[in-house]
Amino acid sequence: MDSRKKLFKKVFDGDSCRRRREEQQVQIRKQKREDSLSQRRRMDNDSQSTVPAATNYPAAGSFGTSVGLAAGGANLGGPQVEDLPRFALDMRSGDVAREVEATRGVRKLxxxxxxxxxxxxxxxxxLPLLVGLLDRDGAPTQLQFEAAWALTNIASTSFTRALxxxxxxxxxxxxxxSPSADVREQCAWALGNVSGDCPELRDMVLQHGALRPLLQNVLAPASESMLRNCIWSLSNLCRGKPQPHVDLLRPALPVLAQVLASSSDPECLQDTAWALSYISDGDGARIQAVLDADVASDLVKHLTHPLPNVVTPVVRALGNLVSGDDEHTQAVIDAGALTCMPSLLRNCKKNIRKETCWLLSNIAAGNRQQVxxxxxxxxxxxxVLTQMSQAEWEVRKEAAWVVSNVATGGSGQHVHMLVELGVLKPLSDLLDAADVKVIEVALDALEAILKVWKTGVPLAHGECDYMVLLQEADLHERLEKLQEHASEKIYRRAVDIIENYLGVEEEEELGDKLQNEFGQGMYGFQSAAQVGASNKGFDFSSFGH
Structure with a gap:
């Protein structure tokens, strides 16, 4: 976003504070995780062969058992690598029984x-023999099944493009x-592996028209495993950048919405939510297309799912939806997402808390009513403040964006609430960070808070002495240190804040006030420790929205 490249944020608006996902900053699916989920192999024990063996191949010699098979703990006593020339001959034989058995031997290897x-x-x-057997008119179902299985496992390796x-x-x-459910499922699996290899191959699968028959199998699955495999393959058709045009994927949205609303299977829910997150990752047209499928309420419903593997893509999808405009954000708020957020911020999974803070930062970048x-x-x-002060660094950074957007986009009473809840100390602590962007975000929030203090916005509830809390947070000392920062932007911001809000006049005022109050033995404020320990909620009854 252009606004995040600016030196100063003198004027804050929703569009400038709302953030798209930045690929290099926030990644849940790390590359190894991506690879393991985007392409999957089918092991030999996943299925029962239905055609009796027609040929008994001789046992392998010592050389065959050393070519990566015995080391893998599989296939001892079964087909071996040196049987491959024989398999190739039999796959060309024209004898169906020999073709099936040879293809099965390749598949087992x-x-x-x-x-x-x-x-x-x-x-x-x-490989071309496998494709030819698969494509042959009148080929037996078992031959097609074995060929598709073998192709599936080749597609799960670095040789996907060869298919x-x-x-x-x-x-x-x-x-x-195909009339055979097993063949349909295996072909869906193979195409999922091809699509998961790279965007170029994904687009080729889409161009060949695989989406609509895949959706037919999702709507009328022959088994639970077929439904799982088809939804997983569908999610691979939606993932990757550059993204497919949203119009290509639009037919999938009502089907995904139906699965999200009706399924209780964790794998189906997980891959459905990932698919929705991929489709909604982008501009307003993509977000609107997903919202038009009426999925917001069902996504929110699954925020309370007990499995992190389901919650993670659900939070991601909702986070994408609130990265649009105010209307998109309001749809998620109206679906009840905010009531689920506190529990998500207590989740043991760091990435869920991080994604939740990112989602909240975009809601906080909305209009005043949304804040x-x-x-x-x-x-x-x-x-959120607990995460900003106590969580892992990646989470603290995202929580800082939430606070900064509330402070800069909310009312004076919202700022007072932040201060009463103890925001100044963790914000001040962030000024020691090595990350320049985090320091800028903290400075944005601090300047907004100081501006409210300076303009004298009245408190709606309780008492809060800003000057004492600022001193307890060591803010002046940290701002002075930033005047030696290597970044010219940070140095300039620190100087401006000190001059505008914490200059000599303010320091003298603070000294006189402290002397009077200590001399009289009384306080007109709460300390940061008292604020943090207070269990009393902030009263918003007098807030202007």
Whole structure:
């Protein structure tokens, strides 16, 4: 966002404070996690073969058991790598029984847990044979199934593009409508692996028309495993950047909405939420398309799911929705999202708390009524301040954005609430950070707070002596240190804040006030420790929205 590149934020508005996800800053799906979820292999014990063995291949010699198979703890006594030339011959034989058995042998070799011999299979030119058997008119169901399974496991490796080169996408797409449920499911799995490889291959799968037959299988799955695999494959068609155009994915939205509303299966919910998060990640048209599918309430419902694997993509999807305009944000607020936020900020998973703070920072970047809705949600601001002061650094940074947006976009009473809840000390602590952007965010919040203090906005409840709290937070000392900061922007901001709000006149006023109050043995304020220990809620009854 251009506003985040500016030196000063003299005027704060919702669009300038609302943030899109920055790929280098906030990533839940780290690359290893991405790889493990975007492409999956099917192990040999996942299915029962239904065609009896027609050929008994001889046992392998000592050389065969050393080519990455015995090391993987699989296939001893079964097909071996040196059987591949024989398999290739039988796959060309025209004898259906021999073709099925040979294809099954290749599939079993590719289904070992570790180091499947993909290169050896490719060296025997078996890949085009697998595609040809899959695409042959009148091919037996079991032959198609074994060929699709073998292709699935090749597609789960670094050789995915070889499937595309040999023309596997069209027959895999066509067989999504096979009379055999097993074949349909296996082809969906294979296409999911192709789509998960890279955006280029994902787009090729979409261009070949795989989306609509995949959606048909989601709407009328033959089994729970088929539903899981089809939704997972669907999520891979939605993920990756550059993104598919939203119009290409629009037919998937009502189907995803139906799964979200009706399914109780954690895997289905997880992949459905990821798909919605991918589609909604972007401009207002993408966000509106997702909201038009009427998913906001069901997403909010799943914020309380007991499994983090479900909650994580749900928070991400909702976070994307509130990164749009005020109307988009209001739809999420109206769905009841804010009431779930305090419990999410107590979640043991760091990434859930981080994503929740990011979501809240964008709500806080909305209009005054939306800031007020956040501020008046019981226990929410206090939970954010706890994260800003006590959580892991990645979470603290996101919580700082929430506070800064409330301070700069809220009313004077919202600022007083922050101060009464003890915001000054953790904000001041952030000024020692190594991250320049975090310091800027903290300075934005502090300047907004000092401006309220300077203009004398009356308190709606209680008493709060800003000058004493500022002193307890060591703010002046930290601002003076920032005058030696390597960043010219930070140095200039620190100087301006000291001159405008904490100059000599203010220091003398503070000294006189402290001398009078200590001399009289009485206080007209609460200390930071007293504020933090107070259990009394902030009264917003007199707030102007």
């Amino acid at each position: 590719l289904s070992v847990e570790r180091k499947p011999p993909v290169e050896e299979v490719l060296a025997q030119n078996i 595309v080169v040999h023309g596997a996408i069209p027959p895999l797409t066509r067989l999504l409508l 007020h809705a956040l501020a008046t949600t019981q226990g929410l601001v206090k939970a």
